[in-house]
Amino acid sequence: MSNESKVREEIVRLSRSLFERGYSVGTAGNISAAVDHGILMTPTNSSLGFLDPARISKVSRDGQHLSGDKPSKEIFLHNAFYETRPQTGAVVHLHSTFATALSCLTDVDPDDCIPPLTPYVVMRVGQVKLVPYVRPGDEKAGDLIRKLKGRYAAVLLANHGPVVTGKDIGSAVYAAEELEESKASGASARRTDADAD
Ligand SMILES: O=C(CO)COP(=O)(O)O
Ligand SMILES: [Zn+2]
Numbered sequence: 001m002s003n004e005s006k007v008r009e010e011i012v013r014l015s016r017s018l019f020e021r022g023y024s025v026g027t028a029g030n031i032s033a034a035v036d037h038g039i040l041m042t043p044t045n046s047s048l049g050f051l052d053p054a055r056i057s058k059v060s061r062d063g064q065h066l067s068g069d070k071p072s073k074e075i076f077l078h079n080a081f082y083e084t085r086p087q088t089g090a091v092v093h094l095h096s097t098f099a100t101a102l103s104c105l106t107d108v109d110p111d112d113c114i115p116p117l118t119p120y121v122v123m124r125v126g127q128v129k130l131v132p133y134v135r136p137g138d139e140k141a142g143d144l145i146r147k148l149k150g151r152y153a154a155v156l157l158a159n160h161g162p163v164v165t166g167k168d169i170g171s172a173v174y175a176a177e178e179l180e181e182s183k184a185s186g187a188s189a190r191r192t193d194a195d196a197d
Pocket of ligand 2: 028029093094095136160161
C-alpha cells in the first residue's frame with residue numbers, strides 16, 4: 001500500500017472514531033493531511049462518520065483541486081497552517097461541544113483562551129489563540145491564520161470551534177481530543193465549586 005493510500009485509510013478511520021464518540025455531528029468539521037505532492041482533505045458537506053477513502057479530495061498547497069470530491073470549504077484555513085507552520089502534517093477542525101461553547105464566550109483571554117487545567121492540554125496543544133469570527137469557508141480565515149506567523153499549533157475560531165494541528169494525523173486528532181476533554185474537566189470543576197457554595 002502506498003503512503004498516500006495509508007493516509008487516506010487513516011483519515012477515514014480516525015474521522016469515524018471522532019464521529020462515533022460525538023466529537024463531530026452532522027457534516028460539521030473537516031480534516032486534512034499532507035502527502036507527497038499535495039494535501040488530502042475531507043470533502044465539503046461530508047459526514048466524518050462515513051468517508052470513502054477513494055473520494056477524499058486532493059488539493060495542492062496553493063489551493064488547486066487536484067482530484068476526488070470538492071474539498072472542504074475551509075481549504076483556506078487549512079492551507080494557511082501548512083504555509084505558516086512547516087512542521088504541520090495534519091489539521092483537524094471540529095465543532096466539538098465544550099471547545100465550541102468556549103469559543104462563544106466573551107470573557108476569555110484571546111491570546112491564551114484555554115486555561116492550563118490538565119497537563120496533557122499543555123503538552124499536546126499549548127497556548128491557544130482566539131481568532132475573530134468570519135463565516136465558515138470565508139477566504140479571510142486564511143489571512144487571519146497567516147497573521148499569527150505560525151506561532152500557534154491550535155486556535156479557537158470565535159463562535160465556531162477549534163482547529164488543531166499536529167505533525168501527523170494521529171497527533172492532530174489526539175491533541176484535538178485533549179483540548180475538548182480539558183474543557184469538559186473545566187466545566188465539571190466549576191460545577192463542583194458552585195455546588196459547594
Ligand atoms: O465545519 C465546517 C465549516 O466550518 C464544515 O465545512 P465543510 O463541510 O465544507 O468541510
Ligand atoms: Zn466549522
